[in-house]
């Protein structure tokens with residue numbers, strides 16, 4: 001018996017999975033702290049999880065319950081957001097400032113949510129301050145299909161490989177924040193990282209000696225599923241592998257029409273799965289490249305991440321020039337056409353056995369239309385701010401979700417304009433009043449000078465159109481009403497628009513933001529409130545918030561005696577033992593009752 005207990009305890013400490021009553025639970029125990037790393041050869045503080053940068057994977061199956069205990073060992077308030085997971089009807093697990101009070105330094109907070117009806121490749125990243133992600137803190141999320149639902153391609157015999165791409169600054173996230181606070185743009189990044197590591201020295205004059213690079217080990221003949229995420233600050237990246245084609249199969253939770261690409265533009269915040277077959281001669285290793293888009297040739301040399309694909313029977317190092325990027329640095333036509341070529345596989349099953357295309361989005365009547373326009377950053381009250389329809393979002397000290405549930409007056413206004421206003425830009429906390437089960441059309445119009453990606457929490461939207469110029473009602477004639485892919489992050493090219501449709505069936509208050517961290521920091525975000533009128537009787541039935549809710553702002557007085565505090569690293573082992581024993585007791589009680 002003692003041995004059994006010990007084994008169970010070890011199992012728990014290793015983050016093992018336990019199942020009881022209904023859907024299984026997966027436990028994760030993460031301490032978020034600084035770590036000194038030298039991705040570009042310069043020592044700097046990065047954000048690590050359990051000492052790892054990038055952080056550990058969150059690997060679960062559809063409908064599993066996920067419990068993530070996050071201990072904040074940074075010196076700043078922290079939140080993590082689970083990018084692309086829909087947190088159905090539980091916006092208080094979303095981890096953005098409109099939904100959660102940030103976890104103060106030295107506190108822990110436990111996220112508990114279900115990966116309900118989802119499948120695919122996502123990532124988590126820090127979100128209390130947009131620029132935390134510029135220091136790391138990210139990791140992969142994989143939601144696997146349940147065994148009863150086949151994936152629409154042969155199971156890749158090589159397994160999964162996850163790649164995090166991103167532009168990177170050698171300056172700390174605090175320096176970057178200070179720079180934006182002083183009204184100065186971030187300037188050109190210092191490099192592009194792949195899995196937190198700098199470039200392979202493919203050219204002695206471009207890459208200094210001594211940089212640690214990523215080596216991806218593969219076996220000849222096998223097929224791997226590469227889950228590739230752009231977790232960077234702002235740069236759009238072109239991803240390619242020398243001599244290998246990328247078979248696109250999935251993006252952000254939707255199976256796509258399978259197509260081969262020699263390279264793919266991945267914009268900040270986006271995720272893709274490719275099947276890659278190791279079908280080349282193993283006479284050499286091969287280059288894996290992520291290079292910045294739409295920058296001049298001298299900048300691109302610096303902004304090129306290079307990893308190595310190493311066959312187990314490889315005869316020698318990678319050689320030759322890097323595989324070519326599209327030759328169009330000032331022309332987005334190739335990129336926009338590539339984006340349009342990404343289609344939904346309407347006959348494949350997603351998280352459920354029915355075909356993805358059984359929800360005929362093209363036949364549904366639109367109930368609300370929002371034309372959201374961005375402009376280049378501008379001065380408002382002496383500060384450089386980014387806007388949507390002339391409004392730059394400012395986060396209130398009381399999260400919107402809490403303010404709504406507790407009827408705190410004056411925290412936000414539900415008056416977000418549905419088209420650009422011809423008036424002076426302003427800073428405000430103005431949100432969209434969405435209609436529950438309404439069908440919303442959102443058109444993003446990019447009047448700034450760089451590519452932007454927009455991400456919506458709580459939902460996947462259908463990408464129905466993308467084109468140059470100003471959107472007009474006539475643009476609807478060009479919409480794809482049949483196989484536009486459903487995803488949560490979409491790019492908008494400068495001087496162009498992108499249109500999406502979204503079915504507002506997930507009650508809550510949800511963040512819509514640009515993923516470009518500088519613009520997000522400068523206020524280019526908003527929230528959409530979706531209230532289910534039938535559930536709006538919270539005063540009688542009690543609040544749906546979890547017991548461990550952190551309170552702040554106008555609700556600070558509700559914060560109970562601090563039960564969240566944990567002791568920093570040295571003592572954390574003891575803490576884990578205590579918690580494991582507690583969980584074990586709960587489990588034993590649950591299974592034996």
Ligand SMILES: *[C@@H]1O[C@H](CO)[C@@H](O)[C@H](O)[C@H]1NC(C)=O
Pocket residue numbers: 057059060142159160161162
């Ligand atoms: C996730 O877990 C499955 C088994 O449950 C395993 O086959 C797969 O390789 C894991 N993926 C990652 C990214 O860890």
Ligand SMILES: *[C@@H]1O[C@H](CO)[C@@H](O)[C@H](O)[C@H]1NC(C)=O
Pocket residue numbers: 069108109110111548549563564579
């Ligand atoms: C912090 O972790 C402890 C131990 O697991 C847990 O009991 C407590 O609920 C956590 N606090 C919050 C606010 O989640």
Ligand SMILES: *[C@@H]1O[C@H](CO)[C@@H](O)[C@H](O)[C@H]1NC(C)=O
Pocket residue numbers: 151152153256257258259345346347348349
């Ligand atoms: C779409 O999914 C079906 C069903 O799994 C699969 O057989 C087919 O090959 C897929 N088609 C494309 C073009 O990806």
Ligand SMILES: *[C@@H]1O[C@H](CO)[C@@H](O)[C@H](O)[C@H]1NC(C)=O
Pocket residue numbers: 203204205206301
């Ligand atoms: C290395 O890069 C420099 C600068 O771009 C270039 O002139 C040179 O030809 C490159 N060397 C090789 C071996 O490709």
Ligand SMILES: *[C@@H]1O[C@H](CO)[C@@H](O)[C@H](O)[C@H]1NC(C)=O
Pocket residue numbers: 245247258259260
């Ligand atoms: C993709 O390319 C591979 C060769 O690399 C080929 O075997 C496969 O049939 C192609 N698939 C599609 C859907 O074009």
Ligand SMILES: *[C@@H]1O[C@H](CO)[C@@H](O)[C@H](O)[C@H]1NC(C)=O
Pocket residue numbers: 281282283
């Ligand atoms: C692999 O490439 C080497 C060098 O180009 C060549 O000598 C060899 O015959 C090739 N092997 C196969 C199996 O194609």
Ligand SMILES: *[C@@H]1O[C@H](CO)[C@@H](O)[C@H](O)[C@H]1NC(C)=O
Pocket residue numbers: 414433434435436
């Ligand atoms: C939001 O819209 C609903 C109708 O969809 C309306 O009943 C409600 O009064 C609106 N709320 C506010 C604050 O405007």
Ligand SMILES: *[C@@H]1O[C@H](CO)[C@@H](O)[C@H](O)[C@H]1NC(C)=O
Pocket residue numbers: 446447448449494495496
């Ligand atoms: C921004 O809008 C102005 C006025 O409509 C237009 O002249 C300009 O071309 C636009 N620029 C971009 C990049 O969309």
